[in-house]
Amino acid sequence: MNGAKEKVNLLAEKNIILGVTGGIAAYKAADLASYLTQLGAKVHVILTKSAQEFISPLTFSALTGLPAAGDLFSADYGPLKHIELATAADAFLIAPATANVIGKLAAGLADDLLTTTALAVTCPRLLAPAMNANMYAQQVVQENIALLCRRGWELIAPEAGRMACGAVGLGRLADKDKIVAFLRRSLGRKDLAGLKILVTAGGTREPLDPVRYLGNRSSGRMGYALAQVAWERSGEVILISGPTALVPPYGVRFIPVTTAQEMYEAVMDIFPEADIVVKAAAVADFRPANQAKEKIKKEEHEMLVLNLEPTPDILAALGRKKTRQILAGFAAETQDLLANAKEKLKAKNLDLIVANDVSRRGVGFESDTNIVTLLFADGRQENLPEMDKYDVAHAVWDAICSLPRFASLKK
Secondary structure, three states, X not given: OEOOOOOOOOOOOOEEEEEEOXXXXXXXXXXXXXXXXXXXXXXXXXXXXXXXXXXXXXXXXXXXXXXXXXOOOOOOOOOOHHHHHHHHOOEXXXXXXXXXXHHHHXXXXXXXXXXXXXXXXXXXXXXXXXXXXXXXXXXXXHHHHHHHHHOOOEEOOOEEEEOOOOOEEEEXXXXXXXXXXXXXXXXXXXXXXXXXXXXXXXXXXXXXXXXXXXXXXXXXXXXXXXXXXXXXXXXEEEEEEOXXXXXXXXXXXXXXOOOHHHHHXXXXXXXXXXXXXXXXXXXXXXXXXOOOOOOOOHHXXXXXXXXXXXXXXXXXXXXXXXXXXEEEEEEEEOOOHHHHHHHHHHHOOOOEEEEEEOOOOOOOOXXXXXXXXXXXXXXXXXXXXXXXXXXXXXXXXHHHHOOOOHHHHOO
């Protein structure tokens, strides 16, 4: 089975209502509106009266190419503007959300364009608070947020840091990438909802002495993309990762490890409770049989001979232990790609294997793109063109969701 895959853009042509309320973080909403527009979304901004003391509607109109609204009774649009916006909305986001608007929403008040629209929407609703740390910690604010979450609002929690008032604490508006990730999750498919998913990523490091280690070129990008997409598709995701330079995806439970043995132990601990496991990590096959206690000096050796011993074969162990779980792996090869991948698929009792030729320039290790072939246990084969690793991740999850055994996990 072959065929081109379209790039996945969950925000393209989506109508996003962005509510901006009266806090100093309102200036960050301009950057967010611009970013969402660049990602293909149609951003309809509603500013409260207080927000307009910090930033003007004209700024948002210039950034989004769409009129920004403020006054419920403005002559610029009809009396049913809130219904018009609510009906067309694919997602409703308030960022920043002040304690005042959170309280009004919790009480069901609707006295301006933003709150009347909030009561009229039927699409996903998201809330990104931003305020002084002491205000955010107040019991009434936390109770109002908890009430809204019970009613179906999605909380994009604020971050800790220094605020405009000089205080340091929890209350800074979440960064735009985090907000966009939550928007993607709200707009994406829910096919992984209710499932516990384990993803491994990155390379392992096997110590030679206190300074040096044996490693590989894995950047972790493919595994991190798989974890991110699984979370965006509403899965409960655990990411076990070797050392990388990457920031863990939002929403996932992150378990850092260093060696193959540490990864083996972490995976085996989680595996019994997992529904789906995708092993994308580049785990070392061998490690030094003896680790030097002190740094090995070059001057003391004309030639250094290393004795290596095999590390645990995590994928094979999972293949032997699996019962109800779906198990997928990766085959990074430099020769005989499909033959080696098919052998690994069968020998390790996998449901799916993703084969990629890492000897090809510009794709694979340390690259933003990949060219892979999906091989299924039932003999099917799907060749994918060169794609961004985020799009490859979607293709892998599509393949997993197509497996006959996948339906049984959802029961």
